[in-house]
Amino acid sequence: MRDAIMRHLTYELGTDTEHATLQDWRIALSLAVRDRLMDRWFAAANATRKAKAKRVYYLSMEFLIGRLLEDAIVNLRLNEQACTALKDLGLSPEAVLLDEPDAALGNGGLGRLAACFMESMSTIGCPAVGYGIRYEHGLFRQSFVDGRQIETAEDWLNQYHAWEFQRRDVQFRMSFGGEVVEENGKSVWHGEQAVIAAAFDTPIIGWNGRWANTLRLWSAQPVQGFDLERFNRGEYAAAAEGEALARTISRVLYPDDTTEQGKELRLKQEYFFTAASLRDILRRLKLEGGALADLPKKAAIQLNDTHPAIAGPELVRLLHDENGMPLDEAIVTARGCLSYTNHTLMPEALERWSEDLMTRLLPRHMQLIERIDAAHAVKQPDRKVTLRENGEVKMGELAFVMAHKVNGVSALHTELMKQTVFAELHRLHPDRIVNETNGVTPRRWVLSANPRLSRLITATIGEGWVDDLEQLEKLEPSLTDPAFLDTYAAAKRDNKVDLSNWLATAHDVKVDPEAMFDVQIKRIHEYKRQHLNILEAIALWQDIKANPNGNWVPRVKIFAGKAAPGYVFAKEIIRLINDVAALINNDPDTNRYLKVVFLPNYNVSLAERLIPASDLSEQISTAGKEASGTGNMKFALNGALTIGTLDGANVEIRERVGARNFFLFGMTADEVVARREIEDHARKAIAADPRLADALKAISQGVFSPRDRHRFRGVVANLTGHDYFLVCSDFTAYWDAQRRVDAAFADPDAWRRMAACNTARSGWFSSDRTIRGYMADVWNIDPLPEPETQAPLQSSAARLG
Numbered sequence: 123m124r125d126a127i128m129r130h131l132t133y134e135l136g137t138d139t140e141h142a143t144l145q146d147w148r149i150a151l152s153l154a155v156r157d158r159l160m161d162r163w164f165a166a167a168n169a170t171r172k173a174k175a176k177r178v179y180y181l182s183m184e185f186l187i188g189r190l191l192e193d194a195i196v197n198l199r200l201n202e203q204a205c206t207a208l209k210d211l212g213l214s215p216e217a218v219l220l221d222e223p224d225a226a227l228g229n230g231g232l233g234r235l236a237a238c239f240m241e242s243m244s245t246i247g248c249p250a251v252g253y254g255i256r257y258e259h260g261l262f263r264q265s266f267v268d269g270r271q272i273e274t275a276e277d278w279l280n281q282y283h284a285w286e287f288q289r290r291d292v293q294f295r296m297s298f299g300g301e302v303v304e305e306n307g308k309s310v311w312h313g314e315q316a317v318i319a320a321a322f323d324t325p326i327i328g329w330n331g332r333w334a335n336t337l338r339l340w341s342a343q344p345v346q347g348f349d350l351e352r353f354n355r356g357e358y359a360a361a362a363e364g365e366a367l368a369r370t371i372s373r374v375l376y377p378d379d380t381t382e383q384g385k386e387l388r389l390k391q392e393y394f395f396t397a398a399s400l401r402d403i404l405r406r407l408k409l410e411g412g413a414l415a416d417l418p419k420k421a422a423i424q425l426n427d428t429h430p431a432i433a434g435p436e437l438v439r440l441l442h443d444e445n446g447m448p449l450d451e452a453i454v455t456a457r458g459c460l461s462y463t464n465h466t467l468m469p470e471a472l473e474r475w476s477e478d479l480m481t482r483l484l485p486r487h488m489q490l491i492e493r494i495d496a497a498h499a500v501k502q503p504d505r506k507v508t509l510r511e512n513g514e515v516k517m518g519e520l521a522f523v524m525a526h527k528v529n530g531v532s533a534l535h536t537e538l539m540k541q542t543v544f545a546e547l548h549r550l551h552p553d554r555i556v557n558e559t560n561g562v563t564p565r566r567w568v569l570s571a572n573p574r575l576s577r578l579i580t581a582t583i584g585e586g587w588v589d590d591l592e593q594l595e596k597l598e599p600s601l602t603d604p605a606f607l608d609t610y611a612a613a614k615r616d617n618k619v620d621l622s623n624w625l626a627t628a629h630d631v632k633v634d635p636e637a638m639f640d641v642q643i644k645r646i647h648e649y650k651r652q653h654l655n656i657l658e659a660i661a662l663w664q665d666i667k668a669n670p671n672g673n674w675v676p677r678v679k680i681f682a683g684k685a686a687p688g689y690v691f692a693k694e695i696i697r698l699i700n701d702v703a704a705l706i707n708n709d710p711d712t713n714r715y716l717k718v719v720f721l722p723n724y725n726v727s728l729a730e731r732l733i734p735a736s737d738l739s740e741q742i743s744t745a746g747k748e749a750s751g752t753g754n755m756k757f758a759l760n761g762a763l764t765i766g767t768l769d770g771a772n773v774e775i776r777e778r779v780g781a782r783n784f785f786l787f788g789m790t791a792d793e794v795v796a797r798r799e800i801e802d803h804a805r806k807a808i809a810a811d812p813r814l815a816d817a818l819k820a821i822s823q824g825v826f827s828p829r830d831r832h833r834f835r836g837v838v839a840n841l842t843g844h845d846y847f848l849v850c851s852d853f854t855a856y857w858d859a860q861r862r863v864d865a866a867f868a869d870p871d872a873w874r875r876m877a878a879c880n881t882a883r884s885g886w887f888s889s890d891r892t893i894r895g896y897m898a899d900v901w902n903i904d905p906l907p908e909p910e911t912q913a914p915l916q917s918s919a920a921r922l923g
């Protein structure tokens with residue numbers, strides 16, 4: 123390994139030990155590790171080709187991968203080798219790994235889910251290609267100035283990127299606009315604008331190097347490069363015009379998650395990557411000698427939300443217009459391949475595109491949508507469901523109609539899908555909706571993020587849990603073993619000490635590792651209710667202040683998360699939390715007991731740091747609004763107790779870890795609907811709870827913004843007014859639950875038993891289990907056996923022995 127690193131440093135990076143920067147070393151190590159996965163990657167691809175096996179094609183606008191190097195090292199079991207080599211070279215392994223920038227090609231849950239799925243499919247040996255966009259700029263970087271969020275461009279690709287291979291032989295010409303003409307009785311689309319979709323591949327290696335799949339990301343490039351003639355005439359900027367236009371398509375990830383409606387460029391991005399992926403899928407089918415009619419036997423195309431929903435009409439167009447398949451047959455064939463995952467029920471977040479825009483950009487697709495709509499209407503005499511409404515195409519309905527299976531991402535969410543947004547479609551197609559509760563990969567979220575806990579688990583039950591997470595159940599007998607619980611608690615404490623040290627050096631924040639670490643990390647959204655959390659902090663601060671000698675349980679409330687740049691209210695919540703933190707962290711009466719910290723620039727790597735060091739996991743969304751949540755699962759596995767509502771996968775987590783090991787509060791989804799009907803529900807809740815009234819009063823009087831007393835009038839007006847997400851109505855229940863948390867934390871023996879229960883009983887939330895569900899219920903695919911020819915990877919234990 124050391125020689126390999128030196129070789130890459132010398133011949134690839136062109137530098138020597140005297141001049142090499144940390145980045146050079148990190149890249150040299152990445153290349154050395156990459157070398158060791160290549161034959162496994164080829165073997166998996168060859169085995170798939172040879173078996174003519176059906177593949178999963180996972181189409182997603184987002185892949186929130188984070189760092190790649192540690193993942194590859196862990197899955198190839200190269201930890202010891204890499205550490206030894208780096209130390210021999212005089213380097214700190216930790217510093218080298220931390221030097222890697224996150225690949226932040228996603229907003230949040232949906233993108234991270236896609237990344238966990240890619241890793242699980244490789245671990246299981248499910249042949250798959252992930253398709254997405256190679257954004258030049260991933261999710262923006264967040265910093266705070268005077269407590270306000272500032273966004274700056276993220277530029278991960280400015281560094282040498284060791285993990286991708288450009289496939290110069292895989293390029294497709296994608297068109298937009300133009301017109302549809304009838305030629306010999308056929309409709310032919312002549313596009314006007316065109317760009318090239320260029321393929322870049324990243325290998326995704328599974329646990330133990332068993333299998334490796336490909337993440338293929340498309341980059342937009344100009345059809346004709348640079349216009350030398352114009353350049354020679356002195357028109358320098360104009361000479362590069364075509365280039366600039368094309369490149370904008372893959373320039374930047376849209377930073378909204380669920381609030382703002384799309385723009386023209388967004389639709390172009392969606393069509394660009396979807397159509398390129400379908401072209402690639404058909405090319406592969408032909409290469410392997412498959413007939414178009416067999417496509418459903420060879421390709422399971424999964425749509426990650428509606429963002430690639432144009433795949434329906436595009437696949438019909440390819441089959442019918444370009445390959446002469448009769449229209450009805452084309453629709454049935456496309457449906458046989460396609461399936462669709464829904465990630466939200468919030469009406470404002472369901473994609474709709476104006477028919478005018480669609481007609482301008484994708485004229486043939488608009489015609490085909492009308493045909494698909496008409497074909498579907500035949501099945502329903504009452505014509506209740508249409509794909510178009512008020513001059514817009516409803517992408518959820520389009521995806522539903524073009525898919526053979528549609529899934530929700532938690533049991534509750536799937537039920538609500540059936541009862542609300544897709545009620546009519548569910549009645550028409552009662553077998554189409556299925557549930558596939560989300561999961562997370564234990565390799566990243568336990569094994570690498572929490573080595574102390576992992577060592578304890580492996581020492582107790584062996585290492586089978588890593589790719590069979592339900593084996594964590596075997597910890598059950600140890601939950602009454604004081605020696606086990608001691609080590610379990612020590613691992614958590616050491617993780618908290620590490621985090622405290624990092625907070626001190628990286629953020630100049632001093633916290634006591636003995637305090638409860640109470641953590642809410644996720645996108646900032648009204649429905650996720652970070653403002654409920656900060657209201658409780660304010661009320662607690664007021665209580666402590668009124669009785670500074672009380673028996674308080676010390677807490678550090680940690681927040682992290684980004685607000686969409688255009689989401690004004692979410693940005694006000696960030697500012698409020700920062701203003702509250704600034705005041706109360708400096709209050710000598712209370713800061714022994716309560717601190718508030720808002721860490722900037724939340725990303726995958728920060729999550730890996732925070733989750734293993736957390737005691738309390740905040741999952742407090744308005745019931746019915748969070749489709750699943752996946753952070754909730756990561757926390758439970760790492761032994762944080764949840765304070766949460768009956769929302770998304772919280773429901774299933776609580777069922778598994780046991781009601782006694784979960785702090786439940788708040789209204790149910792049904793009660794939420796009923797409560798909204800009550801006139802003045804917020805005012806009534808405020809009148810009934812003096813603590814809530816006092817907390818709101820402090821905000822509105824400017825206690826946290828003394829030089830700008832009205833700074834938060836918007837927040838206060840919202841909460842005392844229509845309070846759509848029922849923060850006030852749930853406040854008292856939340857406060858009471860937090861006091862139950864305090865009481866439990868004050869009993870360390872009880873707490874650590876509850877925490878260990880969470881770890882032992884959360885094994886079902888592995889994304890391996892989720893993927894097996896999709897394989898059986900949606901994709902109809904079996905895993906392939908591990909390719910032969912491979913020398914087994916040494917386990918670290920064997921090497922040490």
Ligand code: 26Q
Pocket residue numbers: 229230231232233235376378379380381382383384385388465466471473531560748749750751752770
């Ligand atoms: C749509 C149109 C225009 C621009 C952006 C978007 C857009 C982008 C991202 C809409 C939605 C998203 C992301 C949604 C998302 O992350 N949803 C989360 O998915 C997780 C995985 O299933 C769930 O656990 C979360 O509950 C859900 O909020």
